[in-house]
Structure formats: structure tokens, C-alpha cells
Amino acid sequence: MQDQDQRGFDHGEIESRWQHEWADAGTFHIPDDADDPTYVLGMFPYTSGELHMGHVRNYTITDAYARYRKMRGEDVLHPIGWDSFGLPAENAAIERDTNPRDWTMQCIETMREQMRAMGFGYDWEREIATCEPEYFQWNQWLFTRLYEEGLVHREASEVNWCPSCETVLADEQVEGDAELCWRCDTPVETRELDQWFWGITEYADELADDIERLGGWPDNVRQMQENWIGRQPGARLEFDVGEARSASEDSSGDEPREYGPVEVFTTRIDTIYGATFFALAPGHPISEELAAENEEVRQFVEEEADPEGDEPKGVKTDLTATNPATGEEIPVFVADFVLSDVGTGALMGVPSHDDRDHAFASDQGVDIVPVVAPSPDDVPDVSEAAYTDDGVLVNSGDYSGTESAAAREELTRDIDSATDHVQYRLRDWGISRQRYWGTPIPVVNCDDCGPVMVPDEQLPVELPEFVQTTGNPLDEATEWKETTCPDCGGEATRETDTMDTFVDSSWYFLRYVSPDDDEAPFDVERANEWMPVDQYVGGIEHAVMHLLYSRFVTKAIADMELLEHREPFENLVTQGMVLADGEKMSKSKGNGVSPLAIVEEYGADTARLFTMQAARPERDFDWSETGVQSAYGFLQRLHETVEAFVESSPDGEADATADYVAREIDATVASAHESYEALTFTEALRETRDLVGLLRQYREHTDPDAETFERGLSVAVRLLAPVAPHVAEELWATLGHEEFVAEASFPEPAGDVSDAERERQLVENTREDVRNIVDVAGIEDPERVTIVVAPAWKHRALDIAVESDAPNVIGEIMGDEDLRSKGDEAASYGQELQNERQSLNRALTPDRELAVLRQAVWLVEREFDAEVSVVPADEADEDVAKKAAPNRPAIRID
RNA sequence: GCGGGAGUGGCCGAGUCUGGCCAAAGGCGGCGGACUUAAGAUCCGCUCUCUCAGGAGUUCGUGGGUUCGAAUCCUACCUCCCGCACCA
Numbered sequence: 012m013q014d015q016d017q018r019g020f021d022h023g024e025i026e027s028r029w030q031h032e033w034a035d036a037g038t039f040h041i042p043d044d045a046d047d048p049t050y051v052l053g054m055f056p057y058t059s060g061e062l063h064m065g066h067v068r069n070y071t072i073t074d075a076y077a078r079y080r081k082m083r084g085e086d087v088l089h090p091i092g093w094d095s096f097g098l099p100a101e102n103a104a105i106e107r108d109t110n111p112r113d114w115t116m117q118c119i120e121t122m123r124e125q126m127r128a129m130g131f132g133y134d135w136e137r138e139i140a141t142c143e144p145e146y147f148q149w150n151q152w153l154f155t156r157l158y159e160e161g162l163v164h165r166e167a168s169e170v171n172w173c174p175s176c177e178t179v180l181a182d183e184q185v186e187g188d189a190e191l192c193w194r195c196d197t198p199v200e201t202r203e204l205d206q207w208f209w210g211i212t213e214y215a216d217e218l219a220d221d222i223e224r225l226g227g228w229p230d231n232v233r234q235m236q237e238n239w240i241g242r243q244p245g246a247r248l249e250f251d252v253g254e255a256r257s258a259s260e261d262s263s264g265d266e267p268r269e270y271g272p273v274e275v276f277t278t279r280i281d282t283i284y285g286a287t288f289f290a291l292a293p294g295h296p297i298s299e300e301l302a303a304e305n306e307e308v309r310q311f312v313e314e315e316a317d318p319e320g321d322e323p324k325g326v327k328t329d330l331t332a333t334n335p336a337t338g339e340e341i342p343v344f345v346a347d348f349v350l351s352d353v354g355t356g357a358l359m360g361v362p363s364h365d366d367r368d369h370a371f372a373s374d375q376g377v378d379i380v381p382v383v384a385p386s387p388d389d390v391p392d393v394s395e396a397a398y399t400d401d402g403v404l405v406n407s408g409d410y411s412g413t414e415s416a417a418a419r420e421e422l423t424r425d426i427d428s429a430t431d432h433v434q435y436r437l438r439d440w441g442i443s444r445q446r447y448w449g450t451p452i453p454v455v456n457c458d459d460c461g462p463v464m465v466p467d468e469q470l471p472v473e474l475p476e477f478v479q480t481t482g483n484p485l486d487e488a489t490e491w492k493e494t495t496c497p498d499c500g501g502e503a504t505r506e507t508d509t510m511d512t513f514v515d516s517s518w519y520f521l522r523y524v525s526p527d528d529d530e531a532p533f534d535v536e537r538a539n540e541w542m543p544v545d546q547y548v549g550g551i552e553h554a555v556m557h558l559l560y561s562r563f564v565t566k567a568i569a570d571m572e573l574l575e576h577r578e579p580f581e582n583l584v585t586q587g588m589v590l591a592d593g594e595k596m597s598k599s600k601g602n603g604v605s606p607l608a609i610v611e612e613y614g615a616d617t618a619r620l621f622t623m624q625a626a627r628p629e630r631d632f633d634w635s636e637t638g639v640q641s642a643y644g645f646l647q648r649l650h651e652t653v654e655a656f657v658e659s660s661p662d663g664e665a666d667a668t669a670d671y672v673a674r675e676i677d678a679t680v681a682s683a684h685e686s687y688e689a690l691t692f693t694e695a696l697r698e699t700r701d702l703v704g705l706l707r708q709y710r711e712h713t714d715p716d717a718e719t720f721e722r723g724l725s726v727a728v729r730l731l732a733p734v735a736p737h738v739a740e741e742l743w744a745t746l747g748h749e750e751f752v753a754e755a756s757f758p759e760p761a762g763d764v765s766d767a768e769r770e771r772q773l774v775e776n777t778r779e780d781v782r783n784i785v786d787v788a789g790i791e792d793p794e795r796v797t798i799v800v801a802p803a804w805k806h807r808a809l810d811i812a813v814e815s816d817a818p819n820v821i822g823e824i825m826g827d828e829d830l831r832s833k834g835d836e837a838a839s840y841g842q843e844l845q846n847e848r849q850s851l852n853r854a855l856t857p858d859r860e861l862a863v864l865r866q867a868v869w870l871v872e873r874e875f876d877a878e879v880s881v882v883p884a885d886e887a888d889e890d891v892a893k894k895a896a897p898n899r900p901a902i903r904i905d
Numbered sequence: 906g907c908g909g910g911a912g913u914g915g916c917c918g919a920g921u922c923u924g925g926c927c928a929a930a931g932g933c934g935g936c937g938g939a940c941u942u943a944a945g946a947u948c949c950g951c952u953c954u955c956u957c958a959g960g961a962g963u964u965c966g967u968g969g970g971u972u973c974g975a976a977u978c979c980u981a982c983c984u985c986c987c988g989c990a991c992c993a
Contacts, residue, residue: 231987234909238989245993277993290993323991348991358993366906367991436992554988624932626918633917637933644946694919697931704948711948776926776959782950784958849973850925874949894959898926902959 019647022614026737030127038753039132041088043525047540048086051077052520054549054557058095058118058140060103062125064589064596064622064634065550067606071619071734072586072628072690073548074131078733079687081132082757088541089132090523092139093119096147096449096512098176098194101477110477111448115142125607129615130736132753137526141515142448146522148471149532150514151453153564155464156571162210165462170441172202177482178444179204181511184556207452207508208439211563215240215435217577218562227582229629232554239555241436245278246419249428250289250332250359252297252343270297270330276354276434279364281418283426284407285382286359288372289332289343290325293318294351301328301345308345316347323348323371334359335426336408346371354434362397369397382406383415440560442511447477447484449509457496457503466497472505483507516557517564520544520579539575546690547580548628554585584690587631589622596634604634616735617643623692623734646738649703649731652710653724653742663714671866672709672716675702676723677760678767683730684757692734699730712869721746726758769855774867777900781871784904793877797903800861801895802884804833805840806854809897812844813851820845836893843896854897857883864900877904 033039041048053073056066070091077089095118100111107114119140126133139146157163171180171190175197184193192199211218219240222233249272273291277283291298293312302309311326325346332343348367349358362372362379372379383402384390390405391398401415410418423429443452451472453465465472475491478484485492485507496503518532524541525534549557558580565579588595591602609618621642626632663669679702686695706723709715725746732739732752743752777798785793808830812820821841824830830837844851855863864881871879881900884892888903895901 231909235988238908241989241992243992275993279993318991321991346991348993350992353992355993360993365993368993370991434992436989551987630918635933641932648947693931701931708948772926780959782959786951786958787956787960788958790958852926899959904958 020650020738020741022616022737023611025741026128026130026615029737029740030130032740033132033751033753034135036751038751039087039089040134040136041086043534043537045086045088045541048088049077049080049546050088050520050541050544051080051546052090052523052544052548054547054553055092055094055516055519056122057097057099058093058115058122059099060118060121062122062129062606064604064606065586067129067618068589068622068628069548069550069586070126070129070131071622072584072692073546074129074736075619075623075692075733076546076548076687076690078132078736078753079757081753082729082732082755084756088137088523089134090137090139090526091126091131091133091135092137092519092523093122093141094512094516094519095119095140095142096509096515098178098446098448101446101448104477105479112142112477115140115448128610129606129619132736137523139519139522139526141450141512141519144471144473145527145529146519147450147515149518149522150450150510151465151470151472152467152532153514153518153568154453154510155467155470157209157567158464160567160571162213162567163207164210164439165205165207167203167205168208168441169201170204170206171199172204173197173199176446178446179206179441181441181513181556182438204443206441206443207454208441209563211440211560212435212437214563214566215242215437216433217566218437218559221562221578225578225580225583228580229583229585232551232558232583232585235554236559239437239559241434243278243434243436245276245432245434246280246423246429247274247276247355247432248280248283248335248423248426248430249274250335250357252289252330252332254329255331255340272428273297273332273357274355274428275357275359276432277359279361279415279419280422280426280429281401281404281410281413281415282361282364282382283334283336283359283422284404284410285361285363285380286334286336286341287362287378287380288341288360288368288375290346290349290358290360290371291343292349292351292356293345293347295345295349295356297330298345301330305329311345316345318347318350320347323367323374325371325375327375332359335428336422342377344371344375363393364397364399366397366399369393380406387412440511440563442514443508444511445483445507446509447474449512450514451485452506452508452510454506455494455496455503456506457499457501459501460496460498460503462506463496463498463503469497485509513556513560517560518568520547520561521568521574535573538573542574542576543579543581546582546584548584548586551585558583584628586628587626590631590633593633609639613639613643614646614737616646616738620646620696620731620735624696625693627691627693645700645703646735648707649727650738650742652703652707653728653745655710656720656724657745657747660717661710661715661720663716665716665719667862667866668709668713668869669716669719670862671869672705672723673719673761674767674770674863674866675705676719676726677762677764678771679730680726680758680760681764681767687733687757695730696734699727702730703727708873712873722761728752729755729758766855766859769853770859770863773855773860773863773898774870776898777864777867777902778871778874780899780902781875781904784902785875788904790904793875793904795905796871796875796877796879797887797891797905798864798871798879798881799887799892799895799901799903800857800864800881800883801897801900802892803857804830804837805895806857806897808837808840808844809851809854812841812848813853820848840896852898857897860897860900 051073053069077087081087095115100115104111104114171185173180173192175195185199186193190199219242222237252273253269254267293316302312325344328343330343331340334341360368362369363381379393381390381393384405385402387403404410404413404418453472454462456462475488478487480487492505494505521533521538524538561579566577568574569577596603621639679698682698683695728739728742739752808824811824815823817823824841868879884895891901891903
């Protein structure tokens with residue numbers, strides 16, 4: 012290693028030098044008048060204070076891709092910014108006795124430096140920070156516009172409350188069965204608060220429909236969004252609920268009490284003839300009313316009901332519901348498996364065709380009547396288990412014999428109260444947060460006028476000075492809070508809630524288009540041209556929240572006629588985790604590897620190269636020290652190879668060996684190109700490594716042809732430039748180029764590469780055969796290797812066999828005059844071809860075979876230290892030559 | 906339960922869409938060799954089994970099937986990971 016270091020390069024010096032050169036030259040700046048640039052974007056980081064390996068991976072992917080596209084001659088928009096509002100800054104400020112702003116600004120400072128040190132090619136002139144008034148005023152503007160569009164409302168609602176963060180959480184921010192806060196894993200409680208909501212449900216249908224069109228997104232993300240939206244087509248209908256006649260007679264002489272129609276939602280209205288009970292959520296108004304006067308119900312609702320429990324539990328009431336299809340009165344239960352916030356909080360129970368209803372009915376002794384069957388004469392036995400598939404209706408009056416799907420339509424039409432209804436799991440987006448470090452909601456609460464929007468000309472509503480307090484600091488800022496009503500001029504108070512930080516990130520990709528615009532959130536014309544983001548890269552943890560909000564906001568803005576695009580991200584890659592010893596890297600586990608330490612010791616290029624070659628972007632990979640060292644070693648070797656070449660240029664012949672190298676260069680380029688296109692860097696990097704290895708072998712074997720060798724180096728350096736840009740830049744300069752490699756053109760193959768695969772295969776197979784023979788025959792020290800290429804007539808015979816669709820190919824072969832003249836030999840080769848008929852492959856032409864093998868002679872010479880010759884069949888001994896076949900030369904070893 | 910993804914040689918991992926030089930790329934680990942006083946680095950081989958000239962056999966979660974031919978297509982099952990879920 013010592014040795015290497017002395018011969019090698021000083022990454023610290025090289026890296027900072029080129030970073031400055033790029034900055035001075037404005038290499039990565041994209042002018043406003045650029046014509047539809049390729050938009051490459053990594054999800055902007057939360058300003059936690061330090062870059063971690065996940066960031067390095069994320070941003071290396073986008074940087075490598077952006078640099079690749081730039082080398083392909085495209086204009087590239089590759090911006091970065093800071094997701095810089097949020098609770099952690101408040102906590103940090105309190106811990107360090109400072110304020111969120113200073114703390115955040117310092118984090119940004121640090122992280123920006125670390126990004127520069129990584130050599131990411133951002134357009135720093137487009138940098139944004141969401142905590143700046145210049146940015147968040149547009150959150151407020153957006154709030155106002157959405158309000159005008161009727162997409163904002165305030166309502167008292169039961170909300171998720173994290174007692175540790177002392178704030179409300181959106182449904183999306185509550186995780187798992189245990190209902191934990193996404194940020195701090197504290198169990199979430201519920202509270203009733205006045206909350207502002209954005210009407211994402213207005214777009215539920217479109218958000219669900221358009222998922223299908225997101226072809227550039229991974230399936231799992233699309234599916235997670237679909238699940239989250241949870242669209243369920245069904246029907247709403249009403250059941251008349253009232254006191255059972257018998258019950259009222261017992262208690263008093265009064266008329267039976269009526270509760271009127273109660274609405275339910277069902278996806279299986281075709282099973283309505285089997286609805287043998289009716290169930291209400293404990294929180295349903297009727298349940299509450301019953302609980303107030305009936306001890307049994309009260310006891311159940313307050314003490315027994317356990318919505319979390321596995322067993323469906325319930326209590327029978329004195330009420331009955333009238334099944335609108337059968338007219339029958341069925342018992343009404345208050346049951347804990349009925350949830351207030353699902354559907355209407357009431358349901359019809361069909362034990363014969365729903366597993367959960369079946370369990371409940373069995374427990375309560377309710378009738379179970381099958382009304383759907385696989386076929387009319389195959390009515391299922393539903394006493395033990397429900398039959399949940401669609402089928403044909405039975406026991407269903409006039410509808411018997413109708414298929415489920417058709418019955419659903421007919422019943423919805425025929426039952427008076429029934430209407431088609433689509434239910435969603437998606438709820439409106441509660442954006443109120445009782446925290447300081449966020450965008451103030453631009454609303455003034457007036458006793459007379461109610462909530463009033465702050466007029467645009469008074470925006471932004473900025474944050475008051477930070478104070479340390481247990482609650483919301485905005486509540487303490489009396490001076491800031493007290494204001495006048497924009498409508499009536501009377502005394503009023505400001506809204507003290509701030510916005511969810513997911514608001515900030517729901518449109519930031521539009522701000523990069525015109526980050527300094529102080530008239531509008533973004534330049535409409537330019538956004539229309541530059542959007543959507545061509546390639547978006549980020550973590551899977553944002554599969555639902557951030558990506559769904561962004562899609563919603565984009566659509567809402569489009570409907571304000573400000574944008575022609577209805578989807579923000581064309582292609583999405585969710586990158587995998589960086590693991591250490593198979594576990595997620597994290598501070599708490601103490602297994603983190605600091606990017607800074609790696610950059611310090613090995614350099615940014617090594618960190619980048621290792622990260623990109625370790626695994627394709629979407630997969631997890633294990634951090635490994637040997638991997639890092641191998642990346643480092645490779646860069647050192649490449650550096651040494653270039654240096655040595657420039658110091659003393661070789662002057663070897665442009666011989667067959669040079670041709671071989673030239674061909675490999677082309678093959679490498681072709682393969683690397685594909686790999687970069689697909690964002691799978693691993694293959695491009697492996698090919699590049701192989702090429703460098705080949706050049707070094709070439710150099711060791713003989714005095715290379717300078718031109719070929721130089722082209723090889725130039726290709727290797729450029730293929731590596733997107734991933735290891737500093738070393739590449741340095742070597743590019745060493746090779747005598749004036750311009751940046753970052754602005755050089757991505758290499759193109761010099762010749763036709765369509766046969767490259769076949770040629771590689773031929774060489775590889777032939778070498779392997781030689782090894783085999785040497786090994787199997789136990790040849791100690793081969794002196795001469797003779798490789799004999801098949802004669803032209805065999806190639807012709809093969810061609811005929813490949814083309815032919817005759818049952819027996821021998822006839823066709825012998826039909827050829829030239830071939831017939833070969834007599835028995837041709838016939839027996841024909842027989843061989845016939846035997847392998849189905850698996851025949853085209854071969855190279857005989858001339859090409861000869862040439863390719865001659866180019867590869869040096870490899871065999873090198874390996875066996877023997878004299879090697881490649882000859883056409885007619886120059887070889889007959890008994891050797893006759894074994895030669897296309898794709899399979901004969902080999903003679905002496 | 907519903908839906909999605911995946912199971913490949915000691916390990917990691919390509920290949921599967923478009924079946925055929927696929928005993929299956931590449932890496933790691935292991936073994937042998939070159940270089941070195943030595944180690945490291947680098948370079949060259951080997952790394953399923955058998956094999957006396959390039960041969961043969963058994964492999965890609967398991968069992969069936971389609972095909973001249975299956976890691977690749979179909980089917981059933983098993984296992985793992987992820988998302989959603991008393992969702993009406």
C-alpha cells in the first residue's frame with residue numbers, strides 16, 4: 012500500500028482541485044433558456060447535519076446518471092436543495108440552546124460542503140431551502156390557491172397525536188399494527204382538534220387510475236399507492252331500523268320506536284338475500300343512544316368492545332333492521348369489528364359469504380343462509396365456512412340464477428335506496444402541525460368572520476422569534492399572534508399551526524425550474540417544457556407519502572391551469588439500503604460507516620465507485636472493506652497505467668494483437684452504453700475494469716501500438732468519468748485533453764459490434780478447449796499449438812442447414828454442387844448437422860474466424876508459453892483439419 | 906386473508922421477458938503458480954463429479970407438465986421478504 016501511495020495519486024489534492032475547476036467554469040450550470048433538458052433528481056435530503064451512506068448512494072446514482080447524459084450530449088438539469096423544516100431541528104435547538112434556524116443553517120452549511128467533497132455535479136445556482144421565506148411563501152400561496160379551489164377545509168376531527176413530538180400526524184405517518192409515530196416510534200394517541208385538510212380525496216380516482224400509466228415506476232411502489240388509495244367499488248343502501256314489535260310491547264304501550272333508514276356500504280350487494288343480521292359500530296350515533304339507556308349495550312360499548320382483538324364481539328339489541336330485498340326483519344347488533352371510520356359505521360352481515368360475518372354469526376347463533384353458489388345445483392355448505400367467491404345466485408327470489416356481477420348491477424338498480432358508490436381508504440390530508448419549525452398556515456382567525464385567508468400581498472407570513480416552551484412556540488408569540496382581520500379590520504389572531512413538511516416536498520421539483528422567481532412559485536412556461544422529472548431516485552420509505560402528495564399537488568396545480576403535466580415523475584428508482592454486516596447502518600447500532608472517513612482515507616471517487624459497483628441501485632448491499640480497497644486499487648492501477656503510457660509512449664506494431672485489443676475496446680463501449688442507459692452501473696464498471704486489465708496484459712505481453720493503447724485508455728477514462736469523475740478528469744488531462752472529461756463525449760464503438768459477442772465466445776471457447784486438452788491429455792509443457800479453422804465449404808453447409816426447413820438437411824446440402832464434390836466428407840458433416848439440427852447457430856465467416864483467432868494468439872501464447880499458429884484448413888494436416896468445424900476450430904498440441 | 910417480489914454452485918449475485926455453445930457471467934472466500942528475503946499488492950490458473958485430446962454424468966426451492974431441447978415456458982406445492990388489512 013505504501014508503495015502504491017507513492018506511485019499513485021493524492022486523491023485529496025486531485026479532488027478539491029477539480030471541484031474548484033468545475034465550479035469556476037460553471038460546468039453543471041444549466042441556463043434558463045436551455046431546451047427541454049433531461050431532468051435528473053434525487054430526493055432532497057432532510058437537513059439532519061451529516062451526510063450518511065444512504066445519501067452518498069442516492070446522490071451518486073443521480074450524479075453518475077446525470078453526468079452520463081451530459082456526456083451523451085444532452086442538457087441536464089441536476090439540482091439539489093434542502094428539506095429543512097421539521098421537528099428534529101426544534102429538538103436539536105433546545106438541546107444545544109440555540110434556535111432551529113441557526114441550527115438548520117449550520118447543518119446546510121456542513122452538508123453542502125460534504126456534497127461538494129463528494130464531487131456531485133449540481134447546478135448550485137438552483138439550490139433551494141424550504142425553511143427560507145423565499146421558498147415557503149409559495150407553500151402559503153399554494154394553500155390559498157387550493158382554498159380558492161375548494162380543496163382546503165377545516166374541521167374538528169379525531170387526529171393522530173404523537174405525545175412525544177407533541178403534534179398531529181397524518182394517517183400516512185402512523186406506522187404498523189402498533190400505530191407508532193413514523194419519526195420517533197412513540198405509540199400514537201388520538202385527540203380531537205380543529206385541523207386543516209387538503210382535499211386529496213377529490214383526486215382519489217385520478218390518482219388511482221393514473222398509476223397504470225406510471226410505467227417507469229417499480230411495481231411495488233405502484234402497488235403500495237394502490238393499496239393506500241384503497242378504491243372499492245360497491246353500493247350504498249339503506250336498512251330501516253326500529254324497535255322490534257315484541258320488545259316495545261313488553262316495555263310499555265308506546266308505539267315501537269323508529270330510527271329510520273340507516274345507510275350501509277357493501278361490495279357484495281349480490282349477497283343481500285343472505286343478510287341475516289345488521290351491525291353498528293360502537294361509535295355509531297344509534298349505538299351511543301342505546302348505550303345511554305340500555306345497561307347491556309353501555310357495558311359492551313364501554314368495557315367489552317375491543318376493536319384490536321381477534322374475536323369479533325358484539326351485543327344484541329332490541330332493534331331490528333328491515334332487509335330491503337327480502338322485507339325480513341333481522342336482528343341488530345352493536346359489534347366491535349364494525350369500525351366508525353370505515354364505510355358508514357354500519358354494515359349488513361352476510362355470514363354465508365363473508366369470513367368475519369360467519370365467525371360472528373356462528374358465535375351469536377344467527378342464521379346462515381347460502382345465496383351464492385358455484386352453480387345452481389352445487390349449493391355450498393356454509394355451516395362451517397363462508398363461500399366468498401362470486402358465483403350464481405340461489406335462494407334469492409327473482410334474482411336466483413343470475414351471475415354475481417350482473418346481480419350486483421340489477422339489485423343496485425332495483426332497490427330504491429341503493430346507489431353505486433366507490434369507497435376509498437384514502438382520507439383527506441391533514442396538514443396542521445402544532446409545531447414551530449414549519450410554514451405558518453396563512454390564516455387569520457376572526458371572531459366575526461371566522462377563518463380568513465391572509466391576502467397574497469401580505470405573504471409570506473414569517474415565523475416569529477423562537478422561544479423554548481413545552482407546547483407550540485407560536486402560541487407564546489403574543490405579539491406575532493395578535494393581528495387584525497383582513498376582512499373586517501377587527502381584532503383577530505393568527506393561526507398558530509404550521510404545515511406538515513410534506514407540503515414543502517410536494518412541489519419542490521417545480522421550484523428548481525426558477526428558484527429565484529419572486530413573482531410566482533415557478534415559471535409556468537419553463538416548467539411546462541422542463542417537467543416532468545425524467546429520472547427520480549430516492550428511498551422506498553417515500554413510496555406512499557411523498558410520492559402520493561407530489562402527484563396530488565401536481566394534478567391540483569395542473570387544474571389551476573398552471574401546468575400541462577399531471578404526473579411529476581416519469582421514471583422512478585427506489586434505491587436499496589446500505590447495510591453493514593447484513594444490518595441497516597444506523598447510529599443506534601453503531602455500525603455506521605462515515606462517508607467523510609472514507610473520503611478522507613480513500614477519496615470520494617473510491618467511495619462512489621465502490622457504491623456503484625457493489626450492487627444495482629434498487630438492491631440492498633453490504634458495505635465491505637475489501638470492496639472499498641478493491642475499488643481504490645483499481646483507480647490506482649488505472650492511474651499508473653495512464654501515467655506510464657504518457658511518460659514513455661510505446662511504439663509497437665499495429666498488429667493482430669492490437670486488432671484484438673481494438674475489438675475489445677468496442678465491445679466494452681457497447682456494453683457499457685447499455686448498462687448506463689438502464690442505470691445498472693455494475694456491468695459498465697465491470698467491463699471497464701476488464702478493459703483496463705486487458706490493456707495491462709497487452710502492455711506486459713508486448714510493446715503496444717500507441718494509437719490503440721491510447722484509445723483504450725481514453726475509453727476507459729470516459730466510461731469511468733460518471734462514477735469516478737475526479738480521477739477521470741485528472742487522467743483525461745494527463746492524456747492531453749484540454750476540455751473537461753465531464754464535457755467530453757461518451758465513447759462510441761469505432762467499428763461494427765454486432766458480432767462482438769460471437770467473437771468473444773469463439774475466442775473464449777477455443778482457449779478453454781486448449782486448456783481442456785492440455786489438462787486431460789496431461790501435456791506437461793506444450794511447445795506448439797496449432798489452431799485450424801474450418802474450410803469454407805463447412806461454413807456453407809452450416810448456412811444451408813440453419814436456413815433450411817426441410818425435414819432432412821443432408822439432401823439440401825448434397826444438392827449444392829460444390830459440396831457434393833466433397834463427397835463422403837460432406838455427407839458425414841451433413842449427418843452431424845442433421846443430428847444437431849435444432850440447436851444450430853450461425854457462425855462467423857471463415858475469414859473472420861481466422862482473423863479473430865489470429866488476433867487472440869497472444870493470449871494463448873501468454874498462457875501456455877508455447878508457439879501458437881492459426882491456419883486455414885487447406886494449410887493444415889488433413890487429419891487435424893477434418894475435425895475443424897465452424898465455431899469450433901480443430902486444435903493440435905505438440 | 907389480499908396483493909407484490911423472490912428462492913441459482915461455500916457465500917454474494919447475473920441469467921428468466923425473447924427456451925438452444927448454460928456446468929451457468931462477475932465478485933468474495935478457498936487452492937495452486939509467477940513475482941518477492943518474506944508478507945502485502947499485482948499477475949496467471951483451478952475451485953459440482955468422473956475423465957488416458959476438447960468426453961460423460963448430476964445440478965438452478967419441490968413435484969408434475971409442454972418441447973427434439975427447460976435455470977428460462979405452464980401447473981401445483983413449500984419457504985422467505987415487503988405492503989395492506991376485523992375495510993363491510
